[in-house]
Amino acid sequence: MTTLEKKVTRLEVVEPKQLNFGKKWDYAPAPEATDFVKIKPRYELFIGGKFVKPKSGNYFKSINPATEEVLTEVAEANEADVDAAVRAARNAYEKYWSKLAPAERAKYIFRIARQLQEKGREFAILETMDGGKPIKEARDGDIPLSVAHFFYYAGWADKLEYAFPGRKCRPLGVAGQVIPWNFPLLMAAWKLAPALACGNTVVLKPAETTPLTALHLAQIIQEADLPPGVVNIVTGFGKTGAALVKHPDINKIAFTGSTEVGKGIMKSIAGTGKKMTLELGGKAANIIFEDAPMDQAIEGIINGIYFNQGHVCCAGSRLFVQESVKDIVIRKLYDRIQTLRVGNPLDKNTDVGAINSREQLGKIKELVESGVQEGCKLHQSACELPKKGFWFPPTFFTGVAQSNRIAQEEIFGPVLSVLTFRTPEEAVEKANNTAYGLSAGVWTDKGSKIFKISSKLKAGVIWANTYNKFDPTSPFGGYKESGFGREGGLHGLLPYVKLVR
Amino acid sequence: MQKRSEILKTYKLFIGGQFPRSESGHYFQVFSPKTKKPVANVARGSRKDLRDAVTAARKALPSWSAKTAYNRGQILYRMAEVLENRKEELIVEMVKMTGCLHKKAEKEVTTCIDRLVWYAGWADKYQQIFGTVNPVAAPYFNFTLPEPVGVVGIIVSDEWPLVPLVSKLAPALVAGNTLVLIASEKYPLSAITFAEIIATSDVPAGVVNILTGIKKEMIGHLAKHMDVNSINYTGSDVSVLKMLQEEGSANVKRVIAHDYPKGEEWLNNAKAQSPYWIHSFVEMKTTWHPIGI
Amino acid sequence: MFTTGDLKIKSRVDQVGIEERAASLSKRSIKKETKKAGIKLAISMIDLTTLEGKDSAGKVEAMCQKAIRPLDPSTELRVNDDIPSVAAVCVYPNMVSIAKKALAGTNIKVASVATGFPSGLTPLPIKIEETKRVVDMGAHEVDMVIDRGAFLSGEHKKVFDEIVKIKEACGPAHLKVILETGELETYDNVRMASWLAMTAGADFIKTSTGKAAVNATLPVTLVMLETIRDYWYETGRMVGMKPAGGIRTSKQALQYLVLVKETLGDAWLSNKWFRFGASTLTNDLLMQLVKESTGRYQSLDYFTID
Structure with a gap:
């Protein structure tokens, strides 16, 4: 992972200032008690x-x-x-x-x-x-x-x-x-x-x-x-x-x-x-239009890709952002991943837990490495990872093209590829440009646009102005x-x- | 008076709204069961013809699937009208091809007409039968609607000239799919004459494509084709089904091979038409949206 | 400068999404040292408030004593930690000089409501005059209310101009602009009013007068914090936040601090940039703090009601 470590960048934003999500008032560990659960040998x-x-x-x-x-x-x-x-x-x-x-x-x-x-x-x-x-x-x-x-x-x-x-x-x-x-x-x-x-x-x-x-x-x-x-x-x-x-x-x-x-x-x-x-599997597109309710869209992106460490078949792993709001979305996304708490899964305040297995961690690292090799720009949370166990920090790539592996292959980890579009038609075309078709997200405050876009997306589940919602009454499939x-x-x-x- | 020589019809393929010969230049012959003489030369569809048919179907899909349900119903009804008008032509052709009685052929054609009308009426109703509004336990409006599965390959059974083809075509079409049909190998003529009806019934070019020929020369390529979303197989050959599923797995094709009518059952509405046949040509899409101010 | 169109573009909030986010943050588990530190931080952020028609000099003087020394250090319940004073007291204009006197020699600020509190429906010259008076009397901070009627009927320019004028009248005093979010009803309106107030010069934006049916809520506060953040990114100017009304328990107060921590970060985690408008919150914070130190659940009998 040496090239990877070198490539981690601070976010380049127009203004040099950055919010500081530090430890001025940090949460003490709040582990769930496990003593009453009996695991048989x-x-x-x-x-x-x-x-x-x-x-x-x-x-x-x-x-x-x-x-x-x-x-x-x-x-x-x-x-x-x-x-x-x-x-x-x-x-x-x-x-x-x-x-x-x-x-x-x-x-x-x-x-x-x-x-x-x-x-x-x-x-x-x-x-x-x-x-x-x-x-x-x-x-x-x-x-x-x-x-x-x-x-x-x-x-x-x-x-x-x-x-x-x-x-x-x-x-x-x-x-x-x-x-x-x-x-x-x-x-x-x-x-x-x-x-x-x-x-x-x-x-x-x-x-x-x-x-x-x-x-x-x-x-x-x-x-x-x-x-x-x-x-x-x-x-x-x-x-x-x-x-x-x-x-x-x-x-x-x-x-x-x-x-x-x-x-x-x-x-x-x-x-x-x-x-x-x-x-x-899936490689869902999460499409953010310039007229989206922006902070909720950011939550949708976060929930879409970092929920369950990204081990989600319907994860919103391809983010399509309208070019006019690209800088705002990336800045907000960068701020937001700094507040994701990565660590002990039993801690009630943990947002991102452990990668399920060594094997899966290897796959994630390999694909992230490919993203770096192919010239995409890596952004990661500055969180500290535990020494033991399998971990990967919340990650997103900018400067991603459709042809990059990280935009095509299912990573099944906390890794997002950010791509841009200019028009609704382009968004739909790129979103559908995949062999998969499990789910998709659409974010816009304009009702008629929701129906138009969601009817054109080739996916079994469309989350409009929300993401990764499940219910027993709601059919799910690809x-x-x-x-x-x-x-x-x-x-x-x-x-x-x-x-x- | 001298006997007039008949003009024999050339039966060609139906691809993208055109009637081309097979690119291979190959043909096969249909013989009269009575005279044992050739009734017609029929185009023998090839791998490349199949490829062209899929291309045409893919191209036609966006606009056909975007038509209103009402409009699709109207077009199916138009097919029924034109078929009614030209039924005698099909009956005569069937009699010549199969050697059956006029009455039997007439029954088959009128069944096809009525079936088209029946499915035309379903165009704007099956969504209401198969769609749902789902009462999720959170402030979201959640609904599930059928959408076309896409480009569908239909392998028609051999035993009748027309009714299996119409019985599969109508539900697939009304659901908004575009089709590549592989016609009865035994009785291919009616399929092509019916294609002429399709071509004059406001069905946009490429929405229906019909290939005649030797099935085993085409279905393997249909199963392998990465741009075919679903194959509907009307047949009982397990080795064919196995091949379709094995090859179809490459792009996770929906290989539909549910129970289908046999013999006279094709004329029986209780056995050979159903909104559930439309269901086998759709995907279900579920949409969530928050309910708020 | 602002235009209504610009405000509308910046003001899209999805109700379900913001409420889910606020609910999710409210589930943060705050334990042990974090809880103690949070409670002390919260005490230091209180604008101890009395805004009743029956307020008297005696009431205000007593409250000021509580503000200076929330817990008697000689009590048996004494906690080893230093308990901070509150940030400010917040009173009606007529009580400013009384509070000033009672708090002389301390760092506690005096805040006064003004501009026809709580309706905001007096003529502008009177609002300006009232503001000047309270500042002259020594108020460090002015809590004004916006004219919700004007805002809701689309007269955004009028609301904007009023804030500009009151800010001028404040001179050196800090201006907190009360949006009365319970009457604005939608989160879009809250966000729009927040932008408007900040653009017009507010030093703080504040949710409520405490007099409406709905006062501060977590999602409303989250919307305002996010607007403050976006405004800071756009202009570089920090604006403070004050939820007010209905915040009575330590648990609630800590939930608000979580919102600040995870939306604006460390820079806003001080009473310079975040305040609670509250009258009864102090004692619950004290009780929880003592409980953390002693391990005993507390009784209100041991805490002064002033």
Whole structure:
């Protein structure tokens, strides 16, 4: 990183003066207490309602990315384990779940929602320790949204006949679900809740770096007396996921993760007739017009790219600023990143936590290096980073061209590329000039412009005068290489049902 | 009196509003099942013809998808009008090509007319069925609306000359997509005659493109094409579906291969037309906006 | 100089966005040393205020004693830390000379409301005269109110000119301009009025008279702080900020300090640039400070109500 360090620049603004966000009145550490959360030394697979030892005999370590300390070890499922899980799910589907009255199915899901709600703080702490995200985001975002998701879909279970006019819903059978490490519990909720509500049984594969909350959710599922095998959780690496995806007795694949892996899954199950939803990568454009509510737009940029360390598929990683307000936006952005508090994710005042893994940190550094090499101008927060753990400071590049790697590739880290435009048409053209199409942001105070621009953007979610908002009632999913199928809302039922007359 | 010699029609491709021959110069023949004699020479679409069709469809997409729903409905209705007017021509052609009874051909063509009218009526309604306003738990107005998926390749089944093509074309078109249709290999003539109807029904050039030829020579290139957003496959060949999904994965194509009607079911409205067919040609876009002063 | 069009362009605020940002900042966890330091800073920023029709010399004199020495150092509750005096007392014009006398020999400033407080609906010559009088009587600071009726009916020039005239009348005294944000209703208006007041010469901008139904709020204050920041970038002139009305607890006061720290930074974290207009806040700050030192939750019985 030597060239990188040399290239870090102070912001060049027209006037030499700069606000000083120093330590005159600094916040004392305010760590969330962790003592009442019990992490077991070892976690087994959750198959058929029981925690079982892996046939593989293997365990892998899950570490806290903020400290590099080992938190626990987790069972690694091999093909035989996956097979056992799928059998358990099939058995539960045939024997109980598909025969259960929908209203009863609903009650089980409600029960999970309520249990999770009651243990919310515990889950927030676990999520933060396992994944590195700031406790305030886990506490105010991931966990309540997960709870809300279960509540929302629980209510659908016995109302499916009203969902699709002229059609009845039939469950698909066994769903294989593979989820990523950026929102571990929330992604589990996004996958499990609609699948169960529609009458399917599930085998879920959490990400290898963040398995803990899913395994604690398994405990809740057990305590909720869900019939054994309705939900099965198999932990492991990519190989485990591949075994699940390829299993012949799976009816439905739901995958959230990288576009590269998503394409592989599409290929590997081609012709099998398995129903599929893919929620893949993104390189979202966040477009700031000169007539935007500027300070809120800045918050939208910040929230768009530094939320969850930028480990967000819908992150607003390409900022398009109208040239007339470029200097103002860059100055405000520079000031704003100085106040982002980077550090101990368990501290209640932390805004930006740890990078999820050493591997991900390496990818981020490599892409940032490419930005520097290609001549883009690097700006970073002057924050101090902890000595241990995986960290990257909030970063943005100016002088970025469409052709630079940092403007094209998904970085999945706290790194923003700032580009400019002159006219609305140019903004739309550049925003759409990508293989991805998950989300986009538009900032202008002019209502008619909002509708015009948002209708022209090729993306599944448009945040107008806001960014990175989520709700269980709101469908989410991509256009183009960002995947297909929707999660959330009424549309989120469709991937888990067969419509019949 | 001397018998008059008939003028035989040359069946060409339909690309970008034009009727070109295949750039390859290749053709194939359709034989009368009764006389076993060739009925017509048909253009044998090539990889490059497919490329040209996709280019034309992409070019036509922005203006077609931006038309009002009402306008798209009017254009579909216009297609029905023109088809009604020229139905006898299609019936005669079908009888010649398939050897079927006039009555059967007539039933197929009138079904197509009625189906176009039915979908024309959907043009400004499916959004209200499939769109939602979502009650998010924060001060935001949040709504989800269907939008066209983009350039769609449609592989039509072989068993009928026209009704599968119209049954897929109409919902795809009404949803605002532009199309590259690969016509029935067995009965390609009706597709091209229907293209003439499209060309005279206010459908802008490039919105519908129809290729005739040997399917397996084209569908691989369709599946590989990076500028095709979705492929709708009407067929039961698992190896084809596998190929479409494998190749389509390169740009995460939506490969739609849901249950489709068989045999006489194509004439049955309960089986062969549905707003859910429109649904299979759309993307859902969700928009958030704060509610404040 | 300003034009209304220019002000409008600079005055776009999204309600939901600003309220979310303020709510997010209000969740900062302020503990231990930070809390103690913050409380002491807050005490030093108070404009201890009494603005009632029944105000008397006795009331004002008592309040001035509290201003000088908020907590009796000989009490059992004595905290080891030095407790600062407040920044100023804020009174009606008739009480200026009484306050002056009571505060003689201290660094505490005397602020007087003026310009037909709280409505601001007296004729301009009278507003000017009133201002001159209070300055002559020795007020260091003048808290004027803008004519909201004029502002809301689009007579921005009139409001601007009035501020310019009052600033002239202030002479050496500092001018705080009360926008009465509760009556301006929208954040766009708050931002526009803030620009207008600063451009016209305000040394401070202040949210409220304390007499309207809605007084200082976090999001309104955040809008004003952001406007001060943008004005500073544009002109290089620092302007102070004073939220007033309804700030009664330490928790609230610390939330305001968080807004200052994260919007304007260290330079504004002093009573030269930030004040609280408050009458009952002092005791809660003291109680929390004593609690931090002793570990005991406090009772108001041990703190003087003046």
